[in-house]
Ligand SMILES: NC(=O)C1=CN([C@@H]2O[C@H](COP(=O)(O)OP(=O)(O)OC[C@H]3O[C@@H](n4cnc5c(N)ncnc54)[C@H](O)[C@@H]3O)[C@@H](O)[C@H]2O)[C@@H](O)CC1
């Protein structure tokens with residue numbers, strides 16, 4: 001799914017109205033109907049609902065939502081904050097439609113702001129994607145009062161006060177919703193850690209905007225949903241006469257004294273991703289551990305007891321993964337230095353392989369094109385050699401880094417962002433906070449290396465691997481709960 005900016009969404013809206021038999025008023029009705037459908041599936045008519053509207057089209061949505069819920073016999077109170085002299089045309093039209101049904105409570109000064117009771121629901125339709133300046137005055141007071149209440153808050157399209165495509169100032173006063181129900185496509189802010197408290201649990205509802213516009217309009221941002229991933233047509237079917245040679249031979253390099261578990265986890269995940277053969281190079285101290293815990297893998301013990309030092313002969317391997325548990329010993333650095341120019345197969349760099357690259361930046365120029373780097377934010381910051389100002393700055397640095405080095409970077413975290421060498425960014429839709437546990441990243445390295453080994457092109461291996469890693473984590477969390485989840489559970493739930 002493509003992610004669009006606010007100006008693009010506005011143009012999408014206008015395109016749909018111009019090319020399809022639908023008016024903007026009908027589109028508002030459709031959007032609000034989709035919201036109400038979502039709402040009624042979760043909340044029954046015993047709750048008290050306060051719909052708090054502004055005077056733009058977001059407020060117009062609020063008025064329609066209020067009307068539709070009244071028609072369904074919900075207990076609805078509608079408030080309008082008078083923040084401008086007149087409302088948008090669709091707001092005014094829907095205000096007129098409401099009049100016979102109920103009384104609208106106008107908020108024109110601070111004393112009009114109601115108390116939002118603990119058990120009640122607040123539907124936030126104050127401001128949407130038309131936000132053009134920070135919220136101030138009694139509009140900001142209303143937001144503050146809603147946030148201070150213990151009511152359940154549901155934002156229509158986007159939390160009032162939240163900027164969709166650019167960072168907010170720290171001082172901005174923004175709704176902190178429990179849920180956001182957004183129209184047609186997620187906003188960029190929804191996948192940024194710094195906006196988390198202004199988004200809550202979010203869901204996109206389809207309002208039938210023109211498919212032709214979405215197809216024809218370019219964007220560097222994508223959201224990897226199940227249907228998007230299915231388009232890669234990565235099959236789990238195996239041909240009847242297939243043999244282990246049909247699925248490639250992976251080489252994983254990692255582990256050091258005290259961190260052999262990391263490479264074992266990677267290796268297990270790599271095998272479960274479907275590779276034909278796997279060879280694992282570890283220091284000698286890892287030999288027994290690996291052979292015992294994973295008899296399916298072949299072991300290539302280093303002469304060194306504690307760390308990896310020997311450059312393996314990489315001929316014959318379909319793909320390489322290096323980093324989990326690797327350590328940063330000077331002899332390991334030497335290994336990396338000698339290995340890099342020899343790599344002709346697709347390679348994943350993770351963990352200490354990335355840290356070594358950060359500390360010896362001249363090595364970055366030796367990365368083969370389309371190499372896959374899987375840093376967490378701290379590792380990425382080390383690779384950059386500088387911090388970022390905010391999440392949007394981080395995204396642009398990520399795009400630039402991938403373009404500059406012609407590599408694929410999977411920046412791990414909630415909604416892991418995969419940056420391609422052409423500057424496009426794919427935000428992942430799967431995964432959960434239970435996966436914030438030691439070893440999760442090692443599993444990802446194993447999965448992506450495994451996919452590369454089977455001949456999946458690097459950009460697909462990265463996006464698909466990240467998606468499947470998260471999906472396995474979601475299945476694991478169902479069984480073990482999020483706090484109870486450990487990295488091995490992700491491996492146990494793998495399969496696509
Ligand atoms: N695809 C679409 O674009 C659709 C949009 N719809 C709704 O329309 C919304 C966008 O509507 P609008 O463009 O009218 O924008 P808003 O409803 O966000 O409001 C914009 C109005 O508020 C004023 N304003 C902006 N920031 C303010 C602030 N900080 N304090 C006080 N006033 C402020 C503006 O000057 C403008 O008059 C969407 O979020 C969505 O809810 C839906 O009705 C249907 C489809």
Ligand SMILES: [K+]
Pocket residue numbers: 058124125126127128155156157158159160
């Ligand atoms: K809103």
